[in-house]
Amino acid sequence: MSLLHLSEVTRTVIPPDQPALTILNGVDLTVEPGDRVSIVGRSGSGKSTLLNLMGLLDQPTSGTLTFDDRPVKSYSSAERDRVRGARIGFIFQQFNLLPGRTALENVTMPLLYASGTQFWRRKAIAAEMLEQVGLGHRLTSLPDRLSGGEQQRVAIARSLVRGPSLILADEPTGALDLDTGQTVMELIDDVATRTGAALVIITHDPAIATRARDHYRLDRGVLRRADAGVGERTAALAADGAGASGAGAFGASA
Amino acid sequence: MKRALTGFVGAVLEAWQELRIHRTRVLLSLIGVAVAVCSLTTVVALGAIVQQANEELSERSSGRPATLYLSAYSDGTGAGGSAEIDGELMDATWAETLERYDVTYGSRVLSGSQNVGFVDGIVPVGVQAVDQPYGEMHRVRVSEGAWFTPGDALQLAPRLIVNQIFWERIGSPDLATHPTVKLGGQGAQPTTIAVVTGVTPVASYETEPSMFMLVDQFAAVQAADPTGGGGGAGGFADPFAGGAQTQYEMWVPPALAEPLIPLLQRDFTAALGEGVQVDVFRQDFAQYGDDPFLVTKLVVGGIAVLVLLLGALGLVNIALVTVKQRVREIGIRRSFGATAGRVFFAVMMESVVATVAAGIAGVVAAVLIVQSPWVRDLVGQGMITDFPPFPVDAALLGLVAATAVGALAGLLPALVAVRVKVIDAIRY
Numbered sequence: 190m191s192l193l194h195l196s197e198v199t200r201t202v203i204p205p206d207q208p209a210l211t212i213l214n215g216v217d218l219t220v221e222p223g224d225r226v227s228i229v230g231r232s233g234s235g236k237s238t239l240l241n242l243m244g245l246l247d248q249p250t251s252g253t254l255t256f257d258d259r260p261v262k263s264y265s266s267a268e269r270d271r272v273r274g275a276r277i278g279f280i281f282q283q284f285n286l287l288p289g290r291t292a293l294e295n296v297t298m299p300l301l302y303a304s305g306t307q308f309w310r311r312k313a314i315a316a317e318m319l320e321q322v323g324l325g326h327r328l329t330s331l332p333d334r335l336s337g338g339e340q341q342r343v344a345i346a347r348s349l350v351r352g353p354s355l356i357l358a359d360e361p362t363g364a365l366d367l368d369t370g371q372t373v374m375e376l377i378d379d380v381a382t383r384t385g386a387a388l389v390i391i392t393h394d395p396a397i398a399t400r401a402r403d404h405y406r407l408d409r410g411v412l413r414r415a416d417a418g419v420g421e422r423t424a425a426l427a428a429d430g431a432g433a434s435g436a437g438a439f440g441a442s443a
Numbered sequence: 444m445k446r447a448l449t450g451f452v453g454a455v456l457e458a459w460q461e462l463r464i465h466r467t468r469v470l471l472s473l474i475g476v477a478v479a480v481c482s483l484t485t486v487v488a489l490g491a492i493v494q495q496a497n498e499e500l501s502e503r504s505s506g507r508p509a510t511l512y513l514s515a516y517s518d519g520t521g522a523g524g525s526a527e528i529d530g531e532l533m534d535a536t537w538a539e540t541l542e543r544y545d546v547t548y549g550s551r552v553l554s555g556s557q558n559v560g561f562v563d564g565i566v567p568v569g570v571q572a573v574d575q576p577y578g579e580m581h582r583v584r585v586s587e588g589a590w591f592t593p594g595d596a597l598q599l600a601p602r603l604i605v606n607q608i609f610w611e612r613i614g615s616p617d618l619a620t621h622p623t624v625k626l627g628g629q630g631a632q633p634t635t636i637a638v639v640t641g642v643t644p645v646a647s648y649e650t651e652p653s654m655f656m657l658v659d660q661f662a663a664v665q666a667a668d669p670t671g672g673g674g675g676a677g678g679f680a681d682p683f684a685g686g687a688q689t690q691y692e693m694w695v696p697p698a699l700a701e702p703l704i705p706l707l708q709r710d711f712t713a714a715l716g717e718g719v720q721v722d723v724f725r726q727d728f729a730q731y732g733d734d735p736f737l738v739t740k741l742v743v744g745g746i747a748v749l750v751l752l753l754g755a756l757g758l759v760n761i762a763l764v765t766v767k768q769r770v771r772e773i774g775i776r777r778s779f780g781a782t783a784g785r786v787f788f789a790v791m792m793e794s795v796v797a798t799v800a801a802g803i804a805g806v807v808a809a810v811l812i813v814q815s816p817w818v819r820d821l822v823g824q825g826m827i828t829d830f831p832p833f834p835v836d837a838a839l840l841g842l843v844a845a846t847a848v849g850a851l852a853g854l855l856p857a858l859v860a861v862r863v864k865v866i867d868a869i870r871y
Binding site: 237240241244246247266267270271273274275279281283285287288289290294298299301302303304305308309347351 | 450456457460866869
């Protein structure tokens with residue numbers, strides 16, 4: 190049983206007065222529970238579109254996309270929103286915290302769309318989550334009073350607060366310096382491992398990508414596997430022209 | 444059900460947070476709505492007050508709906524060729540008619556004057572001689588004492604309801620002490636002792652003393668005067684000689700007014716004999732169609748709607764600009780599981796919660812404005828002594844309008860919010 194499965198997925202858009210533009214072309218991808226997947230690609234390679242599809246924010250033009258082995262097409266719009274809220278956690282490059290709301294309010298936000306215990310006990314759950322990412326002492330701080338690393342920790346706590354089975358991280362360290370990026374990545378790995386959630390990282394930074402177990406490259410809408418072996422992978426990354434110095438040994442140890 | 448409850452509570456919490464964070468913006472846009480609701484409520488309330496005042500003034504002068512007036516005159520072709528109608532016969536027929544049709548409110552009305560002995564001399568004072576039901580029929584207000592009672596007609600000393608000027612001229616005595624004045628018929632020495640039992644307020648344009656008397660007592664005083672005419676109330680004066688002429692009026696249910704007119708005409712013609720022309724007609728304000736104030740209402744309503752539309756336009760403008768700024772936030776919320784319906788409801792809720800608060804403020808301001816003595820003077824122009832209370836309709840209308848404007852103004856931004864493309868919103 191797969192958590193997320195894309196088979197021959199194509200996404201085409203038709204810009205006004207222009208011929209159709211194929212953004213994703215025959216993408217195959219399977220994400221199992223607990224997987225660590227990295228997708229590397231340049232700007233304009235279709236990363237956002239792929240993220241839209243995996244986050245149930247968009248539908249493929251052709252091909253099948255299934256979540257929990259159920260075709261996403263068969264979900265109603267509201268069902269998709271609810272599944273997204275309950276099962277998928279997003280981490281963004283620009284953190285995307287709600288301005289003017291405290292760290293606690295930001296982490297509470299996803300729980301406003303839950304029901305039952307998660308809704309009624311939302312403050313306690315959110316506070317506990319912030320404690321887990323090491324921000325138990327900054328509950329009432331506003332985002333603009335937090336450092337970049339702290340903001341991303343709040344965002345991580347927010348993405349995990351409903352206990353998702355899939356975490357989609359879009360350039361999670363893109364706005365952070367190298368050291369902070371490393372720490373944040375370790376935290377993401379750590380909490381994903383603890384909760385057993387699958388983690389999909391979209392990045393252009395090979396150093397981050399190497400932390401994953403399964404590696405993919407997205408090039409002009411075509412997704413290719415890039416992890417035949419550690420040696421080849423390192424070579425491929427080196428050939429890509431980016432430094433692989435920051436790469437840890439996560440893939441081997443996890 | 445459970446989901447609906449958490450959904451509703453969640454949306455209200457979201458709206459509240461949103462309002463809290465954007466205090467300044469919310470406050471500014473709300474001032475616009477509050478002002479619009481305040482103007483709407485004020486205009487409607489003033490309109491209602493002016494209408495009420497108009498109605499009361501009309502009723503005071505020409506009776507309440509439906510008031511039938513009856514007059515009879517001789518065309519000189521009857522038996523004896525007399526140009527005069529027998530007043531006693533007329534009065535008797537009138538009394539008989541009231542009894543026959545079971546009319547409670549009927550009154551003879553007669554204008555004349557009597558000499559009154561004031562401390563500073565004898566002054567002729569205008570009299571309106573009426574029957575006891577007249578007070579109710581014409582909404583006569585009495586500021587001191589009380590209107591005539593049915594028993595007053597049996598009193599030997601005539602009862603008087605005088606106006607404020609008259610009362611002040613006799614020294615504003617306490618009516619419990621049964622103050623008296625001396626009366627005499629037109630041109631006669633005042634010798635009859637009359638008791639003042641009530642005082643009516645005066646309009647600002649009145650400068651002379653005046654009074655009400657009961658018709659029979661008025662006729663008796665007039666008859667006691669050697670120079671005055673005798674006979675019944677309706678007959679002692681010749682209309683062509685400038686004397687008093689009795690009018691007959693009755694207040695009947697509006698639905699009965701039309702069928703009653705030919706019956707009254709028939710009865711009086713039969714009783715008074717040939718050569719007498721009998722006219723029965725309505726003169727109250729309601730005789731002109733269903734609603735004589737329709738035009739006033741339409742004009743006032745039109746202005747109010749315009750004012751509200753302007754307020755709504757400002758609100759929509761601000762809400763649209765704001766929602767554009769919030770596209771990112773809405774995208775974030777959507778990516779964390781907010782359904783389109785939920786986003787729609789939350790944005791709508793913000794607008795409604797805010798405008799209802801502004802509406803309450805506007806209505807309170809309107810009440811303060813309309814009830815202020817300065818505005819009352821301006822609207823009343825001294826003609827209205829008894830202001831109607833603030834119309835509840837106007838307050839309700841203000842609140843309903845505020846809610847409707849909130850919902851309308853929230854609709855457009857809520858639609859925009861629902862159409863937000865989530866990932867684009869987050870990434871730009």
